[in-house]
Amino acid sequence: MKVKINGVGLYLPPKIQTSADLAPMIGRSAKWIHEKSGVKERRISELDVDIMGAIAGKDALNNKPPDLIINASGVPKQTIPDTSIFYQKEMGYEGIPSFSVHSTCLSFITALHTASSLIHSKTYKRILIISADRGTRGRNFKEPESSSLLGDGAAAVVLEATKPHNKNELIYYNMKTWPSGSALTEVRGGGTNKHPQDPDTNSADNLFSMDGPAVYKIARKQVSRMILETLNITGLDPKSIDWIVPHQASGKAIEAYRSAGIFDEDKVIDIVSEFGNCVAASLPMAFSIAVKEGRIKRGDLVLMIGTGAGLSVACSLIRY
């Protein structure tokens, strides 16, 4: 599909929490946190997700309004209305259609593909996708491993229609979901299951819970399969792919992409030690940082890939 990312935006909260700061809260050492999660420090946002997302959105838009706003985050601001409304409100717009796409940590990959289809069908010409997450709001300090991972951040991209003679495009997309893994990564509260009003809803139900080793075991196998399937279907040589932008799930997850023997190690964009796992915002943050630093350049082939609660795996190959 002929689409072009014509703008990237970021909000990186200024407040830093190092693993030494976090250590006493979870009863582990900074060394343990770093070895287990690969995270040296994470950002703590004092702004809520709508304000974070609006800052990243404005950064990406460069003063030219979009004709659709898609929220692609992991956790909403509130149950109703969906978060896209609050981004639009914060950015000072009125009358622009907006809705949310939700597939937890894969929301950005799903939304990028959905937006590409909406441009391909000529419904919209300029779509703003925003991912903003405050992972630190959902940390359960009684679960040291997952609470070591989470961080806050926001990123945005503007996706536009492009002319057939331009090289920019979304070349390939794939997603698979195995609900047998639905209990491996959860926030059980916040909906009809463990409703906040139910007397049997407890504190842990409202916080993030993950069986990291079980997720890693399934994810490593399924991600490898999806990469091989992508190369097979597109007929591309792994050497022709310029950048791998993975969901920043954990240090170990990023290391798995590096050590898989498929891609050169230095092609894998890695921000996890500095920002932690920022849920759905992690992937577009990694992408936007790499674009802003001048590493990802126009014409580069970029493979976005990751895993999400579900358990789901998805990837998108774009010509930036």
Add this chain to the structure above:
Amino acid sequence: MKVKINGVGLYLPPKIQTSADLAPMIGRSAKWIHEKSGVKERRISELDVDIMGAIAGKDALNNKPPDLIINASGVPKQTIPDTSIFYQKEMGYEGIPSFSVHSTCLSFITALHTASSLIHSKTYKRILIISADRGTRGRNFKEPESSSLLGDGAAAVVLEATKPHNKNELIYYNMKTWPSGSALTEVRGGGTNKHPQDPDTNSADNLFSMDGPAVYKIARKQVSRMILETLNITGLDPKSIDWIVPHQASGKAIEAYRSAGIFDEDKVIDIVSEFGNCVAASLPMAFSIAVKEGRIKRGDLVLMIGTGAGLSVACSLIRY
């Protein structure tokens, strides 16, 4: 876009709560409830949204699995993973991609258009869209008007690619969002705003709240405008439209479609007095019931239209 709805499904919970049953809970008479909300009875589901949605989904699928499952509900089962995962689990599938589209009561219209674009871009061929909501779980009995409205139910449709010579298609789609109305319909809890763990999150934050008269005032004007714009852009005579399937917001909202003087009164599908406002499930329930009853027939022109928290208005015109 050349798409065909090739299957509709329903789950109508068997347990009925009449307005006489509800009256003492909210300190109003059954007559007041009926006059204010237009709702005579609503269903109360003892099954959670995933089970409700899976029953409707299976009903629509007719034993032939989809290649994508989209959840298009107003309120999720839980924060993470998204509800599509739990539908798939309940239906006994593994490996089918799934995610959620969220625009509160408009989720079905948004998802139907998104799915059409995903079929148009040749990514998928057979998409299952499920809307399942337990509106009665979010009732605030201290807010008599909104708690009179809400009900439970689920509906599903299967959307497929169709051949160019077939008449079935999605002809027109439009959506507009005005965040100046974001506080008119809310569930403030369940996310990062009024987090269940925050000491200042109170009971009302976790329940549905609506300024009905204010929503009605804006909605009536904007819905009329969108209908006239739709007729203008498509060049269709209102008489050529066979059915209006509105979101079943309230008795007054349905009456506004009937009395607008644009369409014949008996063209407006009305299930609100029997089922109440079932959030995002209302519209596909009304559509599926009318198809199952043989009112909506192959080749009919159907205008789906409604309002959602945000405040948003959307419509979709299809050749069924």
